[in-house]
Amino acid sequence: MIKLENIHMKQGAFELRDLTLEVPQGAYAVLMGASGAGKTTLIELLCGLRFPQRGRVIIGGRDMTHAVPAAREVGYVPQDGALFKTMTVREQLGFALDLRHVAGDDVALRVREIAEMLDIAHLLDRYPSGLSGGERQRTALGRALSFRPKVLLLDEPLCALDDETRERIMNLLRQVQQQMGVTTLHVTHNRQEAEELGTMGMKIAEGKIIPLDLSGGNE
Numbered sequence: 001m002i003k004l005e006n007i008h009m010k011q012g013a014f015e016l017r018d019l020t021l022e023v024p025q026g027a028y029a030v031l032m033g034a035s036g037a038g039k040t041t042l043i044e045l046l047c048g049l050r051f052p053q054r055g056r057v058i059i060g061g062r063d064m065t066h067a068v069p070a071a072r073e074v075g076y077v078p079q080d081g082a083l084f085k086t087m088t089v090r091e092q093l094g095f096a097l098d099l100r101h102v103a104g105d106d107v108a109l110r111v112r113e114i115a116e117m118l119d120i121a122h123l124l125d126r127y128p129s130g131l132s133g134g135e136r137q138r139t140a141l142g143r144a145l146s147f148r149p150k151v152l153l154l155d156e157p158l159c160a161l162d163d164e165t166r167e168r169i170m171n172l173l174r175q176v177q178q179q180m181g182v183t184t185l186h187v188t189h190n191r192q193e194a195e196e197l198g199t200m201g202m203k204i205a206e207g208k209i210i211p212l213d214l215s216g217g218n219e
Contacts, residue, residue: 001025001048002151002183007055009045014038014042019055021202021209028177028184031197032191032212037204039187040079044187047076053137060150070099075144075182079156081136083128089139090124094145114142117179118172134165138172145176152177154186158193170196186219 004021016038023029033039044050045057048155057065065070083092087121093111102110115121118138128136137157144152154173158166174197186192194201194214201212 001058001060002185003056003058004042004045005056005058007045007052007057009041009050009052014041016041016052016207019207019209020206022187023183023200025183026181026199028186028199029202030186030188030194030200030212030214031202031204032188032194033204035189036205038121039204040155042156042204043076043185043187046072046151046153047074048072073147073149074151074153074155074165075136075147075149076139077144077155079159081140083136083140083143085128088125089120089131089142091144092128092139093124093146095143099205100147104145110146114146114183117140117176119139133161134169137161137169141176143173145180145182148180149182152184153184154184156187156189159189164192173197 002023005018007016007019009016021042031039031042041050045052046059048067051066056063059072059074087095090111093114094107097107097110112121115124118141120135120138120142123131123135131139158169161169170193186197198214201214203210203212
């Protein structure tokens with residue numbers, strides 16, 4: 001479960017006031033809204049990359065408002081994947097495990113497991129410059145999932161992909177969420193993406209969260 005509770009945050013002309021958002025355990029929530037509405041800001045509040053001036057950030061029933069990112073058990077895939085240019089796919093997938101001082105043999109086992117699940121085992125020794133857009137996104141997803149996070153945050157992960165690759169990654173996201181049961185919050189501008197992936201929908205507008213109907217009708 002993830003929850004933003006009565007969040008107040010002001011930065012320049014941008015402001016969130018008494019905003020509340022809640023995603024139940026195991027749900028795949030999609031968040032839509034206009035550019036500049038605050039979608040990425042909410043993701044960064046949950047990740048610990050930003051902190052509210054007032055309100056609480058709850059993850060898995062625990063108050064994580066002031067916790068450092070590594071303590072939050074959150075996997076994060078930013079819009080561009082943000083892979084480390086000097087690391088191989090193998091090193092990318094093992095990065096979060098190494099930070100948590102997981103034993104070397106266990107890291108190797110988990111890396112192989114994740115790579116096979118995401119169909120990137122044949123890419124383990126490649127660098128990001130040698131990957132396609134879809135391969136980079138699968139690697140970024142694998143890095144986020146490697147340490148078995150309680151929460152997965154996706155910030156427009158499919159926006160730069162062609163239609164065929166987007167469809168494959170959507171199918172992969174659906175399978176991963178079903179297999180792992182990880183609570184997911186997915187930011188998107190794409191209505192079809194939201195309807196096909198989401199078990200619940202939300203929209204941010206004028207600093208407020210409102211329900212979003214994903215049945216295929218009008219919003």
